[in-house]
Amino acid sequence: MSELKLELKEKIIEQLNLEDVSVDEIADTDPLFGEGLGLDSIDALELIVMLDKDYGIRLADPKEGRKIFESIDTMAAYITANRTN
Amino acid sequence: MSTPDYHIKSYCRISNGKISKNGEVLFSDDSEEFPAFIKAAYKHFETDYSKFFKMDNLSKLAFIGAEVLLKDNNEENTALVLSNSASSLDTDRKHQNAISDQSGAYASPAVFVYTLPNICMGEISIRHKLYSENSFFIFAEFNPHLLSDYANDLLETGQANEVLCGWVDYDKGKYDAFLYVIAKKGLLPFDTGELTKLYRTK
Numbered sequence: 001m002s003e004l005k006l007e008l009k010e011k012i013i014e015q016l017n018l019e020d021v022s023v024d025e026i027a028d029t030d031p032l033f034g035e036g037l038g039l040d041s042i043d044a045l046e047l048i049v050m051l052d053k054d055y056g057i058r059l060a061d062p063k064e065g066r067k068i069f070e071s072i073d074t075m076a077a078y079i080t081a082n083r084t085n
Numbered sequence: 086m087s088t089p090d091y092h093i094k095s096y097c098r099i100s101n102g103k104i105s106k107n108g109e110v111l112f113s114d115d116s117e118e119f120p121a122f123i124k125a126a127y128k129h130f131e132t133d134y135s136k137f138f139k140m141d142n143l144s145k146l147a148f149i150g151a152e153v154l155l156k157d158n159n160e161e162n163t164a165l166v167l168s169n170s171a172s173s174l175d176t177d178r179k180h181q182n183a184i185s186d187q188s189g190a191y192a193s194p195a196v197f198v199y200t201l202p203n204i205c206m207g208e209i210s211i212r213h214k215l216y217s218e219n220s221f222f223i224f225a226e227f228n229p230h231l232l233s234d235y236a237n238d239l240l241e242t243g244q245a246n247e248v249l250c251g252w253v254d255y256d257k258g259k260y261d262a263f264l265y266v267i268a269k270k271g272l273l274p275f276d277t278g279e280l281t282k283l284y285r286t287k
Contacts, residue, residue, distance in 0.1 A: 016195070019138035038135070045194035053191050 005076045015050060016043050028072045036071075044069060056084030091240060092271030094247065096283055097153040099146060099262035106153050107272060108286070119260050123149060130156075134212060141176040141199035143169075143255040144208045150253060150264040151209040158266065164245035165206045165219035166235050167264075171256035172223050173202045205253065218244050227252040227263065229280035236267050237275075252284070 009023045012032075016039065030036040033044070044062075047069055051057040057079065059065060068078045098105045104112040104126055112129045116122040123145045127137055132152060140148060147167065155163070176199045184192050198204065203221035210219065218239055222231065236248040251264035263284045267275050273283075 017138040018135070020135055042139075042194050042198055049191055049194065 001076055001080060004079065005072050008072055008075055008079075011050060011054070012037075012047075015046055026072060028076075030071055032069050032071060032075075039069075047075075051079070055079050055082075057082050091237070091267050091269060091275040093273040093275055093279065093283075094266040094268040094271035095154050095158075096263070096265035097150045098283070098286070099150055099260065104149065104153065111153065119146075119255070119258050123260075136208075139195060140208055141173070141196070141204075142260070143171075143173060143175065143202065143253065144199060144205040146255050146260050146262050147205035147253040147264075148208050148212065150251070150262045151213065151249060154249060154264055154266050155209075155213045158247075160247045160268070161215065162217055162246040163213070163215055163266070164217045164236070164239045164248045165209060165215070166222075166232055166239070166248055166250045167203075167206060167220075167253055168222040168224050168228065168232060169202060169252060169254035170223065170225055171254055173200050173204070175256045176200055209249075227281075227284050229277040229284070233275065233277050233280070240267065 005028055006023065009026045012018065012026070013021055013023065018037065021037065026037065033039045044065055048059055048062060048065055051059065059068075068074055095107055102114050102116065102122060103110050112126050114122050114125045116125060119142055123142070126149050127145075130149070130152060132149075137145065137148060176196060180192060180196050180200050183196065202223070203219070206219045206221060209215070210217070220235065222228075224231070232250045236250050239245040239248055247266055247268040249264060249266050251262070253262045253264065254260065265280065265283070273279055
């Protein structure tokens with residue numbers, strides 16, 4: 001699980017162009033939206049694409065993303081439970 | 086054509102690795118690639134705006150030009166009237182390549198949102214908290230006559246107190262920007278001949 005969390009942090013930084021953020025600065029429990037990393041609605045769509053492309057998970061309802069993308073911890077748990085590749 | 090009631094308050098030129106304001110070079114960089122050049126400019130101007138890095142190249146170019154002119158400009162009712170030749174073609178191409186790749190076929194939402202040229206004005210408006218009129222025109226080349234007519238109309242009808250006008254063009258790594266603010270008071274007469282001269286001074 002810790003390997004997956006590190007992988008997610010690296011992917012988020014790279015794919016969402018978080019220029020001034022390093023892996024060490026993202027705690028597993030930090031909120032990804034709002035006061036945490038400050039991601040926005042377009043970033044949320046990018047994360048949905050990432051789930052599909054990299055882990056074979058298609059969200060039937062994009063609103064599900066709200067809980068899944070709360071933090072690195074919640075993302076990693078969801079991917080571990082649902083990944084198809 | 087001259088419109089003596091108004092003036093060119095300030096102007097910014099971005100081309101050939103240089104950024105100048107009112108004829109004075111503020112920043113120059115030897116980077117051959119636009120992304121490295123514009124990132125160095127962002128750092129040089131100590132711009133604290135992390136969303137800059139999410140923008141496409143056209144928006145980055147327009148954003149930095151506007152930053153130079155509007156950073157210390159407190160006029161809230163500043164309209165935006167910009168133009169270029171390549172529209173958003175550079176980003177359109179990236180999107181097209183993504184969706185035509187049959188093996189992957191994943192479009193990026195972050196790329197797709199920049200497949201319109203006027204998005205760069207949205208970025209400027211958000212940054213400078215402008216709730217003003219805006220228009221984006223596609224011309225074969227810089228056309229100060231039409232931009233001046235349009236800006237003049239906005240000012241004369243009270244729809245704007247100042248207008249940020251100009252040319253902001255990006256495609257395949259080539260970039261060219263000339264932005265200027267039209268206001269009641271300023272450095273130079275608001276004159277299309279003057280604008281053409283300033284644009285040609287690279």
